[in-house]
Amino acid sequence: MKTAFVTDSGTGKTIEALTAKGIFSVPLQISFDNVNRNDLENITLPEVFDLIRQEKMLTTSLPSLGRITALFEQLKADGYEQIFAVPICNGLSGTISAMEMIAAQVGIVFDYLDCYVTAVVQEYLIENAKRMHEAGIALSAIKEKLAAVVKTTDTLLLPNDLQHLKRGGRLTPLAAALGGLLKIKPILKINQETNGKIDVVGKVRTMHRAMDEAINIMKQEGVDDSYWITVAHADDEAEAKVLQEKLKTAFPNAQHSLIPLVSVVSIHTGRGCQAIQYFKKL
Structure with missing residues (x-):
């Protein structure tokens, strides 16, 4: 089954950086002054730090449903039959639930792992999921191996x-x-x-x-x-x-x-x- 590996900007990496590794991503959203901006796309980390120094009130939210839908529809059009995702954890964001809902609407098989955190381990897990899949390891076995890492995280x-x-x-x-x-x-x-x-x-x-x-x-x-x-x-x-x-x-x-x-x-x-x-x- 042709599988797409998907994550988000909680990894701290841009869409382009992850695309170079064969991984798909969507940006989380950062809001201030009643305007939503896409993380690492039209607002950078140095800009976020600068706004924090200015004591601006910033908020975060899951990727826009439109961006998730567009990605999943494109993946299906490109012949992918299944998506495996390691997004930012469910305890911090509704990204997992949104992806699951949209995958059902688009009509593509969806599976995921909750990393219970974000950042470095999130990127590590999705990269290794793809690596093991390419080595012929079944997705069920991949999830078991990744879950063992999560347990130590x-x-x-x-x-x-x-x-x-x-x-x-x-x-x-x-x-x-x-x-x-x-x-x-x-x-x-x-x-x-x-x-x-x-x-x-x-x-x-x-x-x-x-x-x-x-x-x-x-x-x-x-x-x-x-x-x-x-x-x-x-x-x-x-x-x-x-x-x-x-x-x-x-x-x-x-x-x-x-x-x-x-x-x-x-x-x-x-x-x-x-x-x-x-x-x-x-």
Whole structure:
């Protein structure tokens, strides 16, 4: 069965970059001043960071239904009989449900995997799904292998701006005020255990203590040399490098990378957030 592999801009990659790998994508939407813009298409990550610095109120939403429909109709016209998707997780977006609905309308078989996060692991999963499919592995077996990766995946968020979380409705005004007064830094997590939703896993007084506590959490979870550990920052590369050095010291033989935090997460966490995403590689 001719299969198309589909994802979205939650990967942090443009449609063109993914197309070069034989993967199809649709852009999530970013809105401000009552205008919707397509992520990484007519608004870039540096522009998002600049708007956050200006304290603009940005929101995110799933890809437009028209864009999903146009892609799926084109895939069907090109002879694809099936779509396998790894979109941004269901806990953060309605993208999976929208894709499933539109595939039924278009009349093309649709299957997916909920990664329970987004960003690096999302791209890793869709790329490996395509690679394994081309190696002749059945889709059911591919999903089992990918699900094993998802089970090991975690993302820890270390936000720096509680006021931003308050403005976005993700923190009460009282909690934000007390947090600012006491200099409390929450440690947030998102994974399969939280069903793809953001939850609090700890609270400390400074960003560097938050980094150390995050590493302690990772050690307790059994992170080892078989993991890929990514530091992602919301417009604060200097602190990201400090965090990465701490992680390299704690896990010297793991695979490490450092990237800007994807737009659709940075918008909700605010400037200065540091994120650690880690998972056990195939």
